[in-house]
Amino acid sequence: MEIQKYLLVSINSTEMVNNNKMLSENAIITELVPAPPESGSVCAIAIRFDKEHLLDVENILQKNKSAIKGIYPEKKMKLAGFLEKKLGLISEDFIKIVNKIIVGDDLDIVQIDYLLSTDNKKEIETIFSLADTIRQKTVGDVVEIRAAIEFSNYCKKACSYCGINRTNQIINRYRMSDEDILRTVGELDKIGIKTVILQSGEDEQISIPFLMAIMRSIKETYNMRITLSVGEKTFEEYKTLKEAGADNFLLKIETTNKEIFKEIHPDDDYDYRVQCHKWLKELGYITGSGNMIGLPGQKTIDIASDIVFFKEMGINMIGVGPFIPAQGTRFEELPHGSVDLTLRTVAVTRIVCKNVYIPATTALASLDKEAQVMALNAGANSVMLISTPENLRKNYCIYDNKNMIDINSALYAINKAKRKIPAYIKSNEGANLCE
Ligand code: SAH
Numbered sequence: 001m002e003i004q005k006y007l008l009v010s011i012n013s014t015e016m017v018n019n020n021k022m023l024s025e026n027a028i029i030t031e032l033v034p035a036p037p038e039s040g041s042v043c044a045i046a047i048r049f050d051k052e053h054l055l056d057v058e059n060i061l062q063k064n065k066s067a068i069k070g071i072y073p074e075k076k077m078k079l080a081g082f083l084e085k086k087l088g089l090i091s092e093d094f095i096k097i098v099n100k101i102i103v104g105d106d107l108d109i110v111q112i113d114y115l116l117s118t119d120n121k122k123e124i125e126t127i128f129s130l131a132d133t134i135r136q137k138t139v140g141d142v143v144e145i146r147a148a149i150e151f152s153n154y155c156k157k158a159c160s161y162c163g164i165n166r167t168n169q170i171i172n173r174y175r176m177s178d179e180d181i182l183r184t185v186g187e188l189d190k191i192g193i194k195t196v197i198l199q200s201g202e203d204e205q206i207s208i209p210f211l212m213a214i215m216r217s218i219k220e221t222y223n224m225r226i227t228l229s230v231g232e233k234t235f236e237e238y239k240t241l242k243e244a245g246a247d248n249f250l251l252k253i254e255t256t257n258k259e260i261f262k263e264i265h266p267d268d269d270y271d272y273r274v275q276c277h278k279w280l281k282e283l284g285y286i287t288g289s290g291n292m293i294g295l296p297g298q299k300t301i302d303i304a305s306d307i308v309f310f311k312e313m314g315i316n317m318i319g320v321g322p323f324i325p326a327q328g329t330r331f332e333e334l335p336h337g338s339v340d341l342t343l344r345t346v347a348v349t350r351i352v353c354k355n356v357y358i359p360a361t362t363a364l365a366s367l368d369k370e371a372q373v374m375a376l377n378a379g380a381n382s383v384m385l386i387s388t389p390e391n392l393r394k395n396y397c398i399y400d401n402k403n404m405i406d407i408n409s410a411l412y413a414i415n416k417a418k419r420k421i422p423a424y425i426k427s428n429e430g431a432n433l434c435e
Contacts, residue, residue, distance in 0.1 A: 004050075004074070005049065005051065005073075006050075006053075006057070006071055007033070007035065007074050008046060008057065008071050009046045009071075010068050010069065015067060016032075016044075019066055023049065026056065029050070030047045030049050031047075031048040032045050032046070032047060033045070033046055033048045036072050038075075039072060046072075051073075089122065090120060090122050090123050091118075091120065091123070093114060094118065094120070094123050094126075097111045097114060097115065098126065101351060106352075109301070110304075112308065113301045115344075115347075116300040116348055128379075131346070131348070131378055132347075132377060134350055134351055134379070135350050135358075135380075138356075142420045142422050143383055143410075143413075143414045143419045144382035144422060145382070145383055145385065145414075146193065146196070146227070146359075146385070147193045147386075148199050148229075148388070149184050149196060149198055149199070149388055150396040151175070151176040151180075151181050151198055151199070152175040152200035153175075153392075153395050153397075154173050154175060154205065155200075155203060156204055159266075159267075160263070160265075161295070161325075161326065162326065162399075163326030163397040163400070164396065164398055165201075167329075168328040168329060171328065171397060175206070182214070182218070185221075186222070187387070189221075191425060192426040193224070193385070193424075194224055195227060197228075197229055198227070198228055198230070199229035200230050202230070202232065206230070211241060212240065212245075215244050215245040215246060219245045226246050227248035227250055228241060228248070229250035229288075231251065232268070232272065233276070235279045238276070238283055242284060247286060248285060249286075250287075250319070251288070252288070252289050253274070253291060254290075254291055255298060257302040257305065258270050260295055263296070263297075274313075277315075287313075287317070288315065288319065289315045289317075290317075290320055290321065290361075291345075292321055293320065293321070293322050293323065294335070294337020295323050303341075303345055304348075307348060307349050308352075310356075316356055317356065318349050318358050320361065321361040321362070321363030322336055322341075322342045323399075324401075324402075325400060326399045326400055336367060339368055339371050342371075343371070343374055343375060346358060346378045346379050347378040347379045350378075350379030358379055358382065359380060359384050360372040360383055360413065361375070361384070362384060362386060362403055363399065369403070372405075373416045373417045383410040383413060384405065385407060385410055386403075386404060411425075
């Protein structure tokens with residue numbers, strides 16, 4: 001243990017020399033050092049001695065009636081915290097996490113939660129730059145452009161957040177005909193789109209044979225890849241759809257917090273939804289999942305658990321979007337999820353899941369047009385066009401103020417993020433392109 005030292009500061013340098021001499025004569029070992037700041041003297045010399053001599057020193061000084069400024073316990077000048085404050089230095093926990101990422105080790109849920117919740121600016125910058133680097137190394141610079149046709153807004157479910165849930169009376173319902181769907185796919189083909197997403201509510205009138213016939217026509221005429229996003233089905237139905245040509249299936253888990261899941265999905269069973277994903281994988285689908293950020297009661301540890309779920313389930317496409325209230329739903333008065341936390345989740349999902357598709361979601365773009373650009377810089381590598389015919393689009397109001405993502409706004413975001421447009425996009429053709 002270090003010995004506590006004391007510093008004697010005299011009233012002037014003559015006194016200092018005298019005092020030092022006197023103490024030495026009394027067998028007290030001294031050292032001459034700069035005076036401490038608390039003595040108020042700048043550029044003065046202090047006499048340093050060990051604590052064990054404190055009483056002796058005081059007695060000697062008193063006996064000789066020496067005038068002094070004071071005796072001060074020597075303090076170490078603590079700079080702990082200085083670097084953190086001044087330079088935004090990163091914590092040891094964070095360094096550990098980054099080292100794990102760098103060597104390719106998996107993070108545990110607590111570490112994922114740390115990345116989602118740290119408010120240290122330097123750490124946040126590092127997280128985004130790691131995500132962007134991993135995105136670049138895994139999926140490259142090209143931003144995939146896919147297009148969604150929301151072909152029916154009828155739904156048998158009553159999900160609390162979703163604007164097209166069956167209880168919502170204030171929206172007009174529609175169901176596109178096979179001809180209308182094919183005509184729209186034809187428009188997409190003109191601009192070079194290679195993957196079409198067929199999305200709808202859980203509409204009982206849309207039969208499996210209807211979907212099979214549509215997919216057959218799309219394959220025959222346009223040879224596009226097909227993503228289905230039509231909700232929960234049976235194993236047999238998924239199997240039939242796969243055999244009829246579906247390539248990908250999008251079914252978001254929304255949240256892995258079972259309590260929140262139950263609260264927002266009164267008709268659904270969490271375990272069944274997970275089972276659906278297992279079946280889809282087993283059947284050879286490329287699977288898509290995702291979550292919403294900002295659900296009531298959701299914490300960052302829940303989001304960390306979602307990311308672990310995506311990783312463990314081997315999900316290929318992960319859509320992360322903010323919750324946005326929808327008129328006519330039980331959640332219509334709730335605040336929307338945070339853009340910042342959504343972007344952070346995109347980044348951390350990229351860091352954890354690596355070689356996956358992450359769209360810069362429409363929901364993000366709906367809150368802030370620039371957020372799509374930010375998402376592309378935070379680990380995202382695809383953009384989904386909303387290609388539902390204009391007269392119907394406003395009725396697919398899963399949330400309020402849903403942004404229109406057409407090819408122009410997709411190209412704007414890709415260019416602004418300084419990324420590459422895919423070679424299959426015919427940028428000077430097609431109805432939706434710049435006039
Ligand atoms: N019926 C299909 C498609 C649902 S809509 C299915 O169940 O898979 C597609 C996605 O929109 C949902 O998975 C959900 O993540 C998102 N969504 C719906 N309502 C939303 C809201 N209010 N805010 C943000 N995203 C919402």
